[in-house]
Amino acid sequence: MKGETEKVRYDKLKRLAYDIDDVLDKYKTAVLKSEVERDEAQTPSTSSVSSQVPNTPISLFGGIAPRIKELNKRVEAIAKEKDYLSLAIDKSSSTDPKLERLETTSFFVEPVVYGRDHDKLDLIDRLLVSDNNRGRRSGNDTPLIAIVGMGGLGKTTLAGLVFKDKRVRKHFHKRIWVCVSDPFDEVRIAKAILESLKGEPSKFNVLHNLLEEIEEIIEEKRFLLVLDDVWTEDENKWKQLKGSLCSASRESRILVTTRKKNVATMMCCSNPILLDLLSKEDSWSLFSEAAFWGRSEEDCENLESIGREIVDKCGGLPLAIKTMANLLCSKGTEEQWQRISDSEMWELEDPEIFKDLYAPLLLSYCDLPMSVQQCFRYCAIFPKDYEIRRDELIKLWMAQGFLGETRKVNELEMMGEDCFDKLAMRGLFQEFKKDEIGGSIIECKMHDVVHDFGHFLTKTECLLVEGQRLAESFHENARHLTLIAKPDNIPIDGIKGLEKLRSFLVQYNSDAKVPKLYESMSNLIDQLISVRVLRFYSGHSVYDNYLRIPKEIGNLIHIRYLNLEGNSLRELSETLCDLCNLQTLNIRKCHTLRELPRGMGRLTKLRHLQNGSIKILMPKGVGRLTSLQTLEEIAVIRGGNRTSSDSFSLADLGKLIHLRGKLSIQWLGNVEETSEAREAQLSTKTGLRSLTLDFRGGNFKKREKKTESDALLLQALHPPPRLHTLKIEFCGWEEWEYELLLRSRGGQGHQSSSSSSSSSIAFPSIMPKLQRLSIGACSKLKTLPHHLLQSRALQELTIRESRFLFERFNKERGHDWPSISHIPQVEIKRPFNFPRYSAAEILEQEPSSSSWSGQGVWKELLLKPSKPIQRILIAAIGVNFFMQASGNDAVVYYSPKVFKDAGISDRKQQIGVSIIMGIAKTCFVFISALFLDRFGSRPLLLIGSIGMVISLGGLGFGSKYLEQCQDKPEWAIALCIVAGIVAVGTVFFYFFLPETKGKSLEEIEVLFEDKPLDGKQ
Template structure:
């Protein structure tokens, strides 16, 4: 990972030279020369890094040289970042002063002497530090020449990733025999089943496909129907009985257990499996200690006959210890199976003629993979981007295949793939070692962490998150990630790393990434001198916070997870952490349970001047944040999600001029946001804007704070629209220019005067003036108090797919929605003034020219789901149309509930051949329609008649 920090430092140096050239900063005499000399050194170092890291695999001297270089780079990065931070602070203070002077109508030509004095003192201090580091780097460069390290050949830039080229590497090839055997054992009872729960073990070395095989049968349709309950638990190492027991309970009961003692948990399992036939998968078991396994096994023996426990492990001794009845030994893939798996990836989307030319080399490479599925996937994914025979030959002849000391041939193919990556992507991969094994990484979180470490670049006005997404896609396509979870739009949102891949990542950053569990019986005196990234869990109430952590003052990433501890001691611990760990770039504070352990963020957080990423989501005990938080001028991500008691943000939020992501979902107590949000012009994510006060309070942000936030993307929730003064303020928000905003939630606060004409008129004016973003895909409108909703911009939402109208209590008519071309899901809830629905809903008039046209007009052409609820006074639903109209031809799912006065459904329901589910509840007048529903082409109309 040395090239990662070298590249970051080189970017910093180039940036400083550019700033000096543009007169943004002035260097002390002599330092400009030092900076250019350092830049030259790092360019020379970068040219030999690939060979140095290759030799570092075998040669201790080269490895030591790389460690020295890495530590020097970290030191220099801190100094350069300290300098940039101080400059940001001075610029911010100037901007504040200029704002004050502008308000008081005073104009000064000369800068304040205080600023000049600060700049001179700052530049001298930084200059001394840079000169000291330069001497160290100089000696490291001279030492490099002693090793005779070769210049590295340039790494080819990978092709730009296309969304259509993703290959599903989870498909199992060559395991039909094992699959059929295992499935048969799970589906059929044996004599052994009568003596207790039947245990089956899959045994094989890492990367052999054990977990994949277990997943394959676990999700098989026949297996699913054979068991009352299926539970999947990733065990890994260490064997944590409490965590495993809780995971089993969660799988059995679909709820999280509040028990903390193992005895109580085991009793709960014993009761929960009673009269149930279950399948429990324990993935990746390492422990050979029977005394740890026995209590858990005894609690499971209360299940019905035929219950099964499926274990995956690398060690046959584990299968023996667990007294497995059947053991499946995962052997290497056959030659034919290996070739099928390899060519599926390496030859994907490649012309047949080209495949034939490469087949002979390909088969030799397959032979080097020794039948290991993970190795075949990794190398196959690598060669997918190699187009020529010469490129394939270089992979075949690479010396890395000779590295026998690595885990039975798995590291060499991973190294081949890793070394082929550009350095910018290498550093992103190796950073993943920060997470523990089997950790489910959220893609967006991972990209923000890469950004915090400087791995995606330094320019704030660039779309660095998109760069991060491209890097993520490349790593996914190189088989470094697996077990993908996707959203409704088929976008990857989560993934995992294979445990061997995780081992490989840890190998790359050895002595830098650590996981520390602090329990009462654990020795916390271990040395973490070279640690740069640390995850720490305080595991029980008797454990004390390890004081030695504050000595790791150069740490850059810290995840602190509290399971138990006294709230008062946590505050002291945090205060000490913030005073000492001033090199932090990323900090996550996490609580396992809803204990509200952390009730205050100490003011010392302002000392973390390098901090880019702060995640304190789910700290439900916090009511406010310290003003010193606003001194974190480098902060890029601030995640406050589900801090449900958080009432206010610091007044100085506008100082966080580098903030890109302000995430505050679930902050229900937040009644307003401070003025200054409009200064955060680099914001990409603003999950919620609360327009507070009475509309005249100059200390809180108004709706027009959005005007200059041109980079906003993703989702935005606006609350407090009832506090907006008039339509002019709404228009100034300039939402129509936010072309990257895709999801919008608008909340008009419900108040007692909601029925007044004045309030209704104001809400109508505000909604009309807002004019939604042009590429909006989802819109939620809540507590709107207008009488009409025929805002003109609705027709422009040609990309809208989901629309929810909730508790619009005064609205008497539905907006014209029928001509929205992509609308798929529509929810209308709580419109108590709505009495009839007619042609206006379709977006046509009675004398519409289309009605006389020979061609049919399709209304709601893409609508699949319709949800109508609590429309208390709705009576009529009918249209005055001709036969030239087709209505909701794709409707498949419809819910109509608590509409007590609704008389009938329109005729197009009777003609809806696509309708699969119709749910009608608490609509007594529709009872007379029950007989007609029997003729509808739906699969489950009996539910409807029973409820009526």
């Protein structure tokens, strides 16, 4: 479509298609909702669960007929103009299935870079040469090198090659890579630099504080900072960041990639590296590597002349050449190659198109099936350099209906994986992150030029804007909107067209806290009547502001994907359960959320419940979600507001036969009968690849029986056979024998008379694909399963907080280390408070040995303590400090004098009051001892501290009634000060002192690990 008239008519046709889809979806939703309510009426146990906002099928059906009449008129009007529309569908765009075999794994091989050897050597020389040899440093500024060139020339590729070079890695103490892009966000860049330097996110959000911390960390350090894809020419934005880097060593370097030479000049780089186009021979080498992969010599010779024509049309641009090579590797005949070479797209005159680069991308794009094309266009909603998670992208495609509809449970996900692979093979995705063992892709990015191409295709349909610019950037034709939120007020009122949005994605970081947009959440949701995808994503949970999802959420009848990850949620409205089309609900890291709505069983189309990293009560209705494929974590909870008949149980887990991916079962110690564990039917869930079994919980008085009960529980659970990862935590058994796992698999496998004989036999029927085995905080466990250790599939073994296993299997002194030494990755962490030498080794040492002095212990304890030890020291010192500072002991020691000063002059009365006070204190200590095992030390300590605050405060304010006391003001001030100290101590106890009732030393150390201590664990 070359004319403006055709474009207008095409846009009109697209709007009509969207409106028709909305009406059809509304009708299907009404039918589905009536079926759900009919089934619910037949289930007495759910009759008490009702929505707070009724949304009956009658109200849904209403208004459909008039809309259909209106749409028919629009269809007729467009039909009259059909002769003017040049909407031809190229049937050849569908990939020939016979040629699919050519789209193999050549893409995933690390690419060879052609034509950049000289540039690479020049760049490395500039990075490594000292300042004494080159006078490039003005004042205290860190020397800056810039790579300049148009998009697609390989600037980032060249910088990446140098960044990973062995000489560069050895030369610099720190290497930092930051993708800058547009706009130049100083705070984001500074935080990215700090995170790379420290290995953890910074707590600061103010630019001045961030720059101060950077300056302090890099002082006299030799670092390399790569700023990729810089666009800004504003010198003021760059100056502040540059100033914080001056404290580093003079041999530090900054490497910048940019398309604009003015940027290099602004950043004071007088001699940038200007990338040239590839030569014809380098272009041909790059092209032929991918395009001719897997072909015979005869085919290569026949296609060479046409291939060289196509390479010449790419103009020496590496990205264009690779795009065409990835396209042509799936074309097997000369006719197909010639058709691409003769395409009119090489001659496009659209001023928006950069011909040499976009023409190859257009050719590759148009060759894709139409369903894959719309999947690619949708990727324009992501910011540049965004890490796209493969699984989440597929869920988004599903929510938009790009993958069609099917009644089979996992068919849509499989179609999405196939679509992703097609785009990856065409080179439209890059920078893949893969699973460490399985090798499957889990994340990717888009080249910034490919990202620009996606925006060129979608124009105003996909918008990516910053919050404060929403009003000026929003277009009424927008269907997908990504909002990068900041603390500024985001004006939603008065913006027309929100009701047409099908995707509304809000992303904010910890510095934004909760945007003011959320204050008008009800008004916002009222406008998003067509939305399929709704995401309010926070990179970090924010506890001082809570996201409130209003009851109007139940009116979003079209929604398929709801992502609330990382937000501080108090609750989810019961009306959420009216979203009968919902496929994905993501509540990961919503740590303040305590339970799900009771009507979850009405979400019959829910396929993915992403609830990792939170402890949450789930209703029994979750067991009715038979389409569920993702359920990341469940907890066996006893007690609370819900009865066992209302809560999700292991028996309900047995009904979810389609689960796959990861599953973590927490608090298995609360399971009272092994029959309940057997009903979980884990062995039938063959789609599970990762399983975590956490045996915490149970009655403390029955802890001695835990050895036997946990072993029986594992047998009853029947771990599935196709696991790749198995994690066992806080187990109570001592021996992990072959027979134990054999019984858990129903007697499959070879029989063995003893553990010694079984160690020489492979048992392929018991988790033969297990690649990761992790044992954590199993303080009684003394053995490991020999048959699993012998498996060739096992690649990783992790043991932590398990003293017997550490003693037997550690590399330094463990006599059983040879039995696991063949495993590629073994990590055995020294248990907390475990001696560095055994008793025998200590006795063998000479008395004069330095080890007798305890120097290593004191050094580890005081000079370089681990984080758990740091937190334990803080808690221990803090408790003793506040006990002394409260004045409690002082009053006991000097009670006669205290009472004398208070006005009791008689000696006998002083002694009598002291005795009464001692008896009272003894009684309270005795009462505390009685309730210690029942309630734990933490609640009793908090109650006692609060009581002291009230008592001391009351004495301070009531001291005016002591008529015989001459120093009433001093008494009042002293008592109020002590009351304040105890109040501070109460806060300290709450946040820094976790409950340790019924926990072993290993379990206690876990409480003091890198998690924030809120005392609730």
